[in-house]
Amino acid sequence: MSLATTCKTGALELICRPEGGLTLGIELPLDNDWSAEREEKRLAEGRPFGVPDLTNYPDLVRQVDRSGFAAVWTRDVPVFDPHNFGDAGSVYDPFVNLGFLAGITENVALGTAAIVLPLRHPMMVAKAAASVDKLSGGRLILGVASGDRPVEYPLLGLDFEQRGEAFRDAVSYIRDAWKADGLPLGDGRIEPSLDLLPKPVQTQIPMIIAGQGRQTPEWIAANMQGRFVYPGGIERMAMQSRDWFVARKALGLSAGAFISAFHLDLADNPDEQATPRRFGARIGRRRFIDHLHALEDTGVNHLALLLRPARRPLTEVIDELARDVLPALKASFPAAKAALK
Template sequence: MSNTQKSAMDLIARPGEITLGIELPLDNDWSPAGDARRREEGRPYGVPDLTRYPELVRQIDDARFAALWMRDVPVFDPRNFGDAGSVYDPFVNLGYLAAATKNVALGTAAIVLPLRHPMMVAKAAASVEQLSGGRLILGLASGDRPVEYPLLGLDFEARGETFRKGVDYLRAAWKNGGLPLGDGRSVSEYDLLPKPTGNRIPMVIAGNGQQSNDWIAGNMNGRFVYPGDLNRMASQAADFRSRRAAAGHDRGAFISAFHLDLADDPDEVATPRRFGARLGRNSFIDHMARLQDVGVDHLAVLLRPSRRPLPEVIEELALDVLPQLRSTDTKTRAA
């Protein structure tokens, strides 16, 4: 991270532009051809093809996308959810990405904090922050899969309170002055190493974590929301920023996602699908401009529905979309 860059958040929240990131896993199993290939290989639905993962990661990093995002799915539940997410343990994966990439922010969307002791999360996150040169964005959530809690002997209904206590612990553990006990006290005889740069790591919340909007604005550097109606997203972004201003904080980062099937024809109009669409790049650029207009700073795209080969899609996004997004005039990008 350069001397002028203050935080990994600077990689995704840039004045005058909307940035683009890629969500793992990197396959196209949700396309018709990809699903047929999955069946032939005998993989359960939702378990991705990871054979080209390393080369695609390097392509994304070299192309200077803003971020790579991964989910936290501890237990594959094919009956109720049918999606294995990024498969790899998120912190092991982050360690690999810290070495395999040089430019992109490394984001989690999101670590299910109540499932882990916050001391171990604090140490793992600080390790990634140091090894990546300050590129970690720690996305956190309370979890929406009830099956995981009883498997670990944890109370699903108490996850909101556990989440808040966990966030407090993380902040205390990253500071100098001893190891927190979780009750407001600390033990000066012990400490947690390494410490992150500046004794802090930017945190964003995915969903609401069972928390109030005031708590989110006061404690999280960013908010990651599901894609949806633009008016709703505009209201969410404005509310988040007004509450942050009232708490004396900077504007923070407002983040969303999109399931992208990029058409060959750059002028193909959008055919909506759940959480995204099939569309040409010009329509996608227009959509990004509208998102920026309503207050979105960063969009994480999932490429699993893509009918085209992923290297080809990534290359088109890098060559023909990213330069358009770096314009400060959203009204004339697609002109």
């Protein structure tokens, strides 16, 4: 498979290299509360499991932004459900958080992984997303999903089983609302006397799908500019990326972006072999670079690193990744940023 790809959709150029190769991003909330030492601190402070310590969050985001990473990713977890889904995610409302991130960063793409579209009115999603894109100078990547937590739907009086249809309708509405020819009414009609402001900086804010959204592979390839998949083994990732790129090519579309994640505990010893954990590993940086090159060879464009399992201080981990890991990848991030401008 050719490693060259084409991400000619605005902010996707920040995370996709046209000549191929892998970029790295950071998944928020930027704590390391899943380590044993931090777990003791959490218990001492009386914080529930899954609720991150966000004390140093702004400074860590600034460090990521100036260190050459391609993106930061925030999640959409409306309700903390400690019994059935013991992870509070990024805690803050994603669009409020993205507005804050737009103000304290200059370089990274701002991604969502992912907004649960059926839980929000599409007009408000369209306005919030366009606002973030405007405030950030065109750096938004709108990851979307149908949601996988049934507890949220009854709280809003919504039908969990109808989320696939609601997802499709929302995607169509949002794209219509970003155009300059009036406001969609939700039934296929456009009201030319009304409009939604602001309009995005990007000609088209790229949408990527996390999971399947209860959609067919054909619909996903035709309507999304990228896929964000759960972490998996090299063979599985190669198969998924190949299916994505083949489906896009069959429709005469550019390759788009294929994205995944990795839960990283970066060891002090750079040669420490991987000790697997769910969705990632404890691993030394040289062995991690080997893994990244293997992912590059499968066609993965971008990997979002979750650092919550890290045993070391996050400032050290981010610095080592920036100093020793990013330069080992096949191209430099500044070239991609220049392409966007």
